[in-house]
Amino acid sequence: VTCGTSTEYSNPVLVTLNPPFPGGTYTINSALPTSGTNYQSFTDAAAALACGIAGPVVFNVAPNSGPYNEQIEITEIFNSSSTNTVLFNGNGNTITFETTAADRYIIRLNGANYVAFNNLNIVSISADNNFGFHLINDASYNVITNCFIDLTSTLSNTGSTNAGIVISGSTTSAITAGNNGSNNIIINNRIVGGYYGIAINGASAANNSMNNMITNNSIEDFQYYGIYSRSISNSVISNNDIHRPTRPATSLFIGYYQVTSGENNLISSNRFFDSFAGISGTSFSASYAIYHTGVTASVGNENKVINNVIHLNGSNGTIYAIYNINSGHIQYYHNTILLDDPNSTGGTTRGFYQTTSNTGIDIRNNIFSVTRAGTGAKYCLYFNTATSTITSNYNVLHMDAPAGTNHIGYYSGNFTTLSDWQTANSGAYGQNSVAANPQFVNPSQSLLYPLNSLIDNLGTPLGVTNDVTGANRSTTTPDIGAYEFSPVNKDVEIFNLTSSLAPCYGTNDTLKISVINIAATTLDFSQDTLHINWSISGASTASGTASVYSGTLPGGDTIVVNLTNSMNLSAIGMHEISATVNSAWDEIPFNNNTIQEITVDSVYAVISSDSVCSGNDANLALVGSAANIQWQVNDGNGFINITGANQATASYAVTSNMEFRANYCNNKISDTLSVVEINLPAPVTQNDTVCFDNPATLSATGPGTMNWYTTATGGSSIHSGSTYTTTLPATTTFYVEASTSGTGGSDSLLTTIQAGNACGGGSMFNITALSGAITVTGFDVSLTGQVSQTVNVY
Template sequence: MLIGLLLIAGIISVLSAVPLSGTYTIGGTTPDYATINDAVNDLIANGVNGNTSFHIRTGTYDEQVIIPEITGTSDTSIISFSSESGDVDDVIISHSATSSTDNYIIRLDGADYIDFHYLTFRAEGTTNLGTIFDLKDGTSDIRIRFNKFYSLGYNQSYSNIINAQLSSSQTIFHLEILANYFQDSYYGVYLYGNNSSNFFDVLIKNNLFYNQMKAIELTYVPSVVIQGNSITDCNDAIKINNSSSANISKNDINTHASGIYIYYSSYADVYNNSINVDGNAWSGNYGLAKGLTFDNSGNSEAYYNSVRIEDSASSNNSYAFSLLGATNHFVKNNIFSNFGLGNSIYFNSVDSNDMLMDYNDIFVGRGFLIRNGYYSPTIYYTLSQFQSGFGENAHSVSVYPGFYDNPPLHSHSPWIDGKGTHIALVTEDINGNPRDSSTPDIGCYEFAADPANTTPLSGTYNIGTGYDYDNLQDAIADLLIKGTNGSVHFDLFDGDYSGNYKLYNVPSSSGSNFVTIALGTGDPDLVYSATSEDDNYIFRLMGGTTFYDFEYLTLEAQGTDYSRVFDINGYNDFRILGGSITAPFTTSDNRSKDLIYIKNAKIVNADINTTFNNGSSAIYMYGDNNTSSGLDIWNCTFNNNFIGINLLYVNSPEIRGNTFNDNYYPLKATTCNGNLRFIGNHIFKLNGYGDAIYISSCTGGESPESRGLIANNTIKMTNCSSSNGMNINISNYDVVYNSILVEGDGNAVYSYYDYGTNLFKNNIFAVKGTAKSFDVGNNSFTSAFDYNDIYNEGAYLMKLGGTTYSNLEEMHTMMGISTNNISTFPYFTADMHTDSP
């Protein structure tokens, strides 16, 4: 009897269950359902038999909702949740999670054919639990459209706005994420699979991502389409892992660390993306920037992308474009530009047989153009070197891309207008404008160059109010867009030119087509007071091969803590002739206060002839591993600099005919190979400490013409504390015909380590004080030492290790050196001539 009653009750229950269909209201006055959960419970109980819409009335709903598989859903029976008003801001659905088990607002657990649109979701609370949509196994045909999402912040590690993490046998199919706004989360969209069968048919399109640590990251999501999204103020924009056949196109990306990263994901199509990365990373490699990367992702295509990065770290690990391993890469019609200190392109474990790469604009600002290899890399400083050495990019260019704004990356350079090649896959640009079918433009935007910008500059232009250009910034901007077809001469007339200037590689400039910035008439005011490292320059030569002359300019840096005048990076050919360079006086060795600061640079030629006043180092150069050569410093005057010339890793510099007045260290050269030549200079050093010439670990060649040479210099040191005329260690140099007078307690010559390869001949080493004329710190001296006048008014002429020698006879006998040296007072005049017969 009881069993029969239960069967009857069950039959009645089934017969009374009426599937939902049509439109229902949630919340507000006299709704169909008071809460979202009430509506979902009814769906679970009754199912649907047609399209079912839930219109949620204006208000805030503090709810946590789980939607399982609903009976009756299909492509003709779709369940939708939306705001009744159609205004996305009118309905807010929120929840404050307290543990990992309730870290969601909406959980789809096997649900199918569900649509959420025009709703705002907000994760509340103060913990790092801020997931909004949590998608589970069996979920399919989900559309999340036109919503707003707010989580807890980019640094909250478990705040993934849309989250799905599947194991090997689980699946999610047909997921559409369209036209939503994402803000303040660790991940915007995070889909993680265990193999290539977990996800299928995923579309992420036309969304806005703001303030995420990682906007989109996908693992094992094949054939995904990521298109038309705007990603702003995020650390990383898009990363796909083990996700083949992705389509990533028409995205506008403005991030801090990384743009698009393709990892072990073959057959990716990446085109018409605007990628701007500023290097101000929140996490990871601070200061570094990476634009577009294919990491072991072969058979991939990159077309019509505009990439701009500007890292803030002094490193080779930043790049606009990178290929790391794998084969069959097709790379055409892209702009790859790095305005920072790294490289435009970085290759590792690839060669020209692994790619078809051409019709690109490859541009670098302060770094080097292309780096191939990680350990002992090959550096290509110019496009022509890359074309001949690597064998690709025959039709590519290396020009300033001329971006109108930053962002977006609209270019207006005539040098890339019509310079691309037809790509059948891509028929329109990022905005949907048709591509030219024969000569499209390079980059993500198709454009027509302004006819006013198509005639290059050549000749002389006057700068100043009422002249050819009102100010120097306008002239430089015009030059970068128009380029040159001959030498260009900018003459500065009276006016206020206060400020700082970035000087990039000018299209078509060369060693025969220099750009000259020179004094016209009057007294143009070229001063600047920097307040940070970022603006610490008057002129910043950005590399990528710049050909600039600076003639007869009076330049003054007035910053208290930052007082550089020239900041020189990259691959450069420049001249500074006449005029003067001035900064505040300092008594410290401080790189932020160097007048000419050269680092991360490959110098082809540097011709310097000017007057330096104050500052830390008048000229500081940290060369590119002794490959930088062509440095010629001649007839300069160095006044009151802490260090006059400060060189590290510079090959064969030429320093001649200069005058040094009261510098702590007139010349320092460390680990400078080749035939450094210090000839005909005059050093007058009063008070203070520091050696007049300091040379350490500088190795010249074996032949006479390749050895370092210190010759015909005069050095007078007065009242200097523990300072040496010359301090030469672990170096092989010819030291000849120099006149040194030390009045104080310093040595004329000091060499702590003598490796027996120096030559000292025909010099005057005179000391009027308590120190030695020649002091060798170690116990071995085998360098050639002959025909010198070695004079000392004190007790000892020379010291070798712990042994001192008071006269020439002891030196000759005990040290075994030649007997052609003399010891007589040279009777120097004020200008270091000698009257001694």
């Protein structure tokens, strides 16, 4: 401090500068404290990055150390780069958190760059307000790979507050424009649930999100949008499976949606299918596989929709496989579309639909096959706006719907046949197109590989060098549709893996598989041996190869092959069985594999009550993997079969103390159930005689509770107790019964948990009420060991 010519100095102030976090490999392990090279939580690890990094950092999460119940936010990391990256290697661990409306994320990258998450399970808890991953504030160059984003807790929620992966300018909306990030990679993930599977938003038409990659993901059971994109460019959306196999309640199905702006995007080799597979009953919601609205690219930077396979069905609503609203300079090349729902009763159907004038719309080398049932109007192509500039040629236009008003195309009017369509717009469309049935290999499995040689080599070269599988395309006569194919001479498809003992699984079981010859040529197995590799994993393990050396299989016919006669499925749990054709002569690789999961449950018997009044029924049930059931009773003279009691549930009138059991699965015997007959003597009653309109008191004595009625049988009790007083206007007869019932009791259950097992340390048990209800009054937990422990009770 200076005052005139005098200066005084304060005590020195020390500022300590924390150094950047050292590059290297660290662990995250909840069983160990945060110290040295270990962090007890993801939050602790994220906090260590607050001052930046000095080199590449890897966090290896200890296997089976989760679940981690936390909400993780990583902000901008000083000195991160393409060299100095941060990797969280999850090793299959789970992060879960109950989010709120204000903070919807489980993991958020808030301006963070060059961060990667690999092999994590991200699990929501609540029905709404869940973003699995949220990227905001220009979070760029990040990678999300091999993760399972499990939003199944949201499946009953129809609101828009849930999404698997979000790149958005809002903390509470998945679809807000903003400078949210570019160059992000989302690859090899499985996303289940949410209103949006993935939502990615750029700032504006002038400031797009650039160079993103969304590839090889399975996006399942979303409510509305599989992938929602706004103002993105130079991005790749490829090889994704977008479908709703099990969601019970849904709205519209929009597989890929792009709005506002964007150019030079590649939407390629995606599969859109099972749009309404999980519903029960009838839906009238619409389906759209690929939807552009207000997206116009520049010449030379066209958006490309190439090699996609679209198979939409399962509702009575409108289906537009490809939808274009006011979107220009888009190349629709080599896509295969099948709209074939045989159970539909109505709904407008259009393979391709365009409306609102625009230019540069190019539709070539596509298959449009429409065989959908129902009364709705159906079109392969529908050009609603005559002023739009559209190229449409070299397409397979197959219309064979069994009902409704059906046309090949629409342009200022209906054109019913291909020859009609070739006259539309002064002959502008379809001069080299054909109207032929593609004869797909297996439409029921959305395997849309054509077999019809009449459409082979009919495409025109458009610079698409590979098909949906990555196979090379002909540079001179490419095939129309997503698959580059040749007429099939020899090929089989395998399906329907079964156990001969099912559901009575056990040792020495026979594993069977069905084999169909999908070609017209008869197969001679003495010349072309059929080899099928099989394996079992999970609760049991085994593998082998089955071969067929003799016999013939005509085209279209099916045989059943025994893969092994010594399969052992006796272990309780889930057995995953797979089979693969391994014969060099088999020409189509895409139908050579099938997988079947078989769950073997323990079998046990239960009874409604262990004490039953004489003459009343004991209700029996056999739970688990069982068949060929025969219930038996022992009333003191040995077990005998109960006539007609051949189902999982049965009833039997109790006339003495009895035992019950079930014979199942060829002489396996269940546990024995005992029931005690309750035989109450009739109550002893005392009548009463009174003057008119005076109270009468009736009494009854006997064991149990006295219940009073006004009818001899049936009706509702009017009073309980040994005496009943009432005032009556006339002589009246009442009836009384004696009843006895237990109120149960209390008991405790002890379970010991060994921490660190394959489930992360845990125990699960079932409590079954044989009669009445069970009230769980509390849990007591006793912890042992030398380290901090967390116990979660669900």
